[in-house]
Amino acid sequence: MTTISPTRVSMYDFLYQDTKPMVSLLADAAKLSLPQARLAMDASLQAIVSALLAYQQHNDGQAVSKKLFGRGAVKELRQYNSMNFLTINATLYHRHEAADAIFYDNARVIKASEDIAKQIDATTSQVQILLTSLCVIVLRELAILAEYSQLDNDEMDKWFALQPQFLSTARFAANQQPSVSIEVNEDKGLTTPTEGALDSAAEIKEEAGNSPNIERTLLSIAQLADTPPTFNPYWYEFTTFKPERHEPVQDMQLATGNYLKVIGRSSANAQQGKHNDLLVFAEMTAISLPHQRWLLQLAKISEIYLQRNRLRITSEPASAPKPPLVSLGLIGGNNENTPTTASEKPIEYDAPIPLWKNPVILIIIAVIGVLGGLAALKYQSQKSDGMLLATEEVVEQDLIKERQQQDVAIVMVDDDKADAKDAKVAQ
Numbered sequence: 001m002t003t004i005s006p007t008r009v010s011m012y013d014f015l016y017q018d019t020k021p022m023v024s025l026l027a028d029a030a031k032l033s034l035p036q037a038r039l040a041m042d043a044s045l046q047a048i049v050s051a052l053l054a055y056q057q058h059n060d061g062q063a064v065s066k067k068l069f070g071r072g073a074v075k076e077l078r079q080y081n082s083m084n085f086l087t088i089n090a091t092l093y094h095r096h097e098a099a100d101a102i103f104y105d106n107a108r109v110i111k112a113s114e115d116i117a118k119q120i121d122a123t124t125s126q127v128q129i130l131l132t133s134l135c136v137i138v139l140r141e142l143a144i145l146a147e148y149s150q151l152d153n154d155e156m157d158k159w160f161a162l163q164p165q166f167l168s169t170a171r172f173a174a175n176q177q178p179s180v181s182i183e184v185n186e187d188k189g190l191t192t193p194t195e196g197a198l199d200s201a202a203e204i205k206e207e208a209g210n211s212p213n214i215e216r217t218l219l220s221i222a223q224l225a226d227t228p229p230t231f232n233p234y235w236y237e238f239t240t241f242k243p244e245r246h247e248p249v250q251d252m253q254l255a256t257g258n259y260l261k262v263i264g265r266s267s268a269n270a271q272q273g274k275h276n277d278l279l280v281f282a283e284m285t286a287i288s289l290p291h292q293r294w295l296l297q298l299a300k301i302s303e304i305y306l307q308r309n310r311l312r313i314t315s316e317p318a319s320a321p322k323p324p325l326v327s328l329g330l331i332g333g334n335n336e337n338t339p340t341t342a343s344e345k346p347i348e349y350d351a352p353i354p355l356w357k358n359p360v361i362l363i364i365i366a367v368i369g370v371l372g373g374l375a376a377l378k379y380q381s382q383k384s385d386g387m388l389l390a391t392e393e394v395v396e397q398d399l400i401k402e403r404q405q406q407d408v409a410i411v412m413v414d415d416d417k418a419d420a421k422d423a424k425v426a427q
Helices: 011-018 020-030 034-058 061-068 072-077 085-103 106-120 124-148 153-161 163-167 169-175 195-208 212-225 234-239 257-263 293-308 359-404 415-426
Strands: 002-004 182-185 190-193 279-281
Touching: 002 293, 011 020, 011 034, 011 124, 011 163, 011 293, 020 034, 020 085, 020 124, 034 061, 034 085, 034 106, 034 124, 034 153, 034 163, 034 234, 061 085, 061 124, 061 153, 072 085, 072 124, 085 106, 085 124, 106 124, 106 234, 124 293, 153 163, 153 293, 163 169, 279 293
Parallel strands: 002 279
Antiparallel strands: 182 190
16 A cells, blocks of 8 residues: 555645745845745745635635636746746746736735745835746646646645645644654755764664554654644634634445455555555545545645656757656546455446347347438439429420410512502592
């Protein structure tokens, strides 16, 4: 059984990891130092995520897909496949439009910029450039993630409904005291344990040599270690978002043994067997996710995109990278030929009857052929009768014209007799 971090479906965690390579570009555009830009980006992402949740709460998933993810600015920015000065110039061009769409008006954008500027000791205009630029990047990244995960409007609403638990105080409080503390070296991209956890990490690594489950546990801890800063609830008040307690409910119509085989199961109720190709969410404190196919596919695509490090500063590639593909076998069940339990036996269907052996189809074809032949004969007979009637009418009209013609008589007159007659008349 393969586990994946629940944070792979968290918008806040995804954007925090995804936008890390852009710190220097945004710092240059806003004329901020790198530490200032990093702090401003953390606060800006919190404000933007909260504004997006409020937008979806006041509207729905369809409005998010069409009015935010489908904007012309997002479509234009998606033509670029890497981050460089050309891409950041296009981002700066559309930043006001995207920010106003997310925050509803420019006054709220200015107020958020003022609050962030006080925290990092910068001017409001500097922070506003960074905040509005991030709005375009966030819409672009989430639009790509939603499109390649093939989320419909209902799944979009469910995805947004799961987000508040990733921003809760309990989630960050649990992550502050992990069983194995791990620090991320951003320069080398390596994960190393802290000094206080060397002994416990060494013990776990020794056990890992004999147990593959411990290796998977270490992998889950490594995935959860690099968490974003604690979310500030102030942004809920600022964006008028009201967090609702959302308990993921499994669709009981689909909650059958065969369905659990298809979409995966939690590690708590996993049955004994060789389910090494089955993808499930790892356990995480204060996080509860339903093991549904669309959510697992979203998590896997999110992980692939983070591994690609797509927002790194580089020149535009000659060809666009291919969309990430998720193996249906990974999220769609196992490849074992022998099921472990009777509930996992696949449903057997009768082989379909060939078309040329189906009596109903043969009867339909015969009836259509007979009716078509009768229609052709009737058409030919009507055509012949019509031609005869037309011929009789033409003949009758010719006879009528001949009768109506007047007879013309040609009379020959002798010239000598005519002259004598004229002379007598003259006398």
